[in-house]
Amino acid sequence: MEETSNAKVIDDIDNIEVENINTAEDSSVKLPTGRELSLSETYPVSASEDTYYVLIAGGTASGKTTLLTLFYQLFLIGPRPKDLLFAGSRTLPAFVARAYNTWINSRRNEPSTPRTSRDQENSILHLRFKDTSTEKISNLLISDVSGEIFEHVIGNTHAAKEAFQFFNTVDQLVLLLDGEKLLEIKTRFAEIEQSIQLLQTFLGADILPKGLRITVAISKYDKLKEANEEEILQRVKECFTDQLPSLQSKLQYMNIAAMPTNLEILPIGYGVQDMLLNILQNNAQNSNDIFVINQHMKSQVNLFGWRR
Numbered sequence: 001m002e003e004t005s006n007a008k009v010i011d012d013i014d015n016i017e018v019e020n021i022n023t024a025e026d027s028s029v030k031l032p033t034g035r036e037l038s039l040s041e042t043y044p045v046s047a048s049e050d051t052y053y054v055l056i057a058g059g060t061a062s063g064k065t066t067l068l069t070l071f072y073q074l075f076l077i078g079p080r081p082k083d084l085l086f087a088g089s090r091t092l093p094a095f096v097a098r099a100y101n102t103w104i105n106s107r108r109n110e111p112s113t114p115r116t117s118r119d120q121e122n123s124i125l126h127l128r129f130k131d132t133s134t135e136k137i138s139n140l141l142i143s144d145v146s147g148e149i150f151e152h153v154i155g156n157t158h159a160a161k162e163a164f165q166f167f168n169t170v171d172q173l174v175l176l177l178d179g180e181k182l183l184e185i186k187t188r189f190a191e192i193e194q195s196i197q198l199l200q201t202f203l204g205a206d207i208l209p210k211g212l213r214i215t216v217a218i219s220k221y222d223k224l225k226e227a228n229e230e231e232i233l234q235r236v237k238e239c240f241t242d243q244l245p246s247l248q249s250k251l252q253y254m255n256i257a258a259m260p261t262n263l264e265i266l267p268i269g270y271g272v273q274d275m276l277l278n279i280l281q282n283n284a285q286n287s288n289d290i291f292v293i294n295q296h297m298k299s300q301v302n303l304f305g306w307r308r
């Protein structure tokens, strides 16, 4: 039964058309390798269609790779976001390699995502969507950077500048705080402080682009919910508000559980659809706008059968 479902998912993936990256005028046809892209390899995408570039930040094992994999898996396991169709990817094999380990149909008792390599140069994954209500095409570029790199630059503006030279091309920063660490009293303070210090380092290095939007997301929210500790998000907000006053207009907050351990607590991909739709909204300029958008999304999500 489990093997049949896996085989079907793999068949579905094989049937998805991977775009040809060359133009009609090219004399030779180069097929995309499907591996992660470097920034320069993404230029043909961003030069031709609407493109949103997202950097997912957070410490080691905070759930970055699992989250970005779910942006793709939403369209495999459903229910997919209303009006949004998957319209291709130049990095499909890179998604499949990551997704394979997180599929609930794999034979593991608990899903597990492999550690991300420190190769930052080629770290970008690509997804393309079509909004069926407007016919609009959007591209999502997401960097899969190892948590070790974020931990390494905390407090070191020089290292931050060096490691994140590409920041000026980023539209949205998603900063993950590990819900499992927030649950434990002995790791809670360090998890919040390190996340704040990371943003302070980026500010000190003066590398945050002006129009950047920042989502502070608590990952593994299933762990907090299971322990009835849902109010931690409010405490996180208070700390960020106190210590990062200059970023207030850019910050929004949310809870996510991309791959909960106990599916009786939350469904797979909890909050991921909201996050994806929010990223693809390019008119949200400040946190007030964003909170309005989130409330709207919640009602949309309810309509399509997501258990909240």
Ligand SMILES: Nc1nc2c(ncn2[C@@H]2O[C@H](COP(=O)(O)OP(=O)(O)OP(=O)(O)O)[C@@H](O)[C@H]2O)c(=O)[nH]1
Residues within 6 Å of the ligand: 058, 059, 060, 061, 062, 063, 064, 065, 066, 067, 111, 112, 113, 114, 115, 116, 117, 145, 146, 147, 148, 219, 220, 221, 222, 223, 256, 257, 258, 259, 260, 261
């Ligand atoms: N309980 C729970 N576990 C999760 C969730 N999301 C991810 N995990 C687990 O957290 C572990 C780390 O996830 P990754 O996505 O590899 O974390 P990462 O931030 O990419 O880690 P690095 O690449 O090493 O920096 C994996 O074992 C995941 O299965 C979640 O929503 N709930």
Ligand SMILES: [Mg+2]
Residues within 6 Å of the ligand: 064, 065, 066, 114, 115, 116, 144, 145, 146, 147
């Ligand atoms: Mg990773």
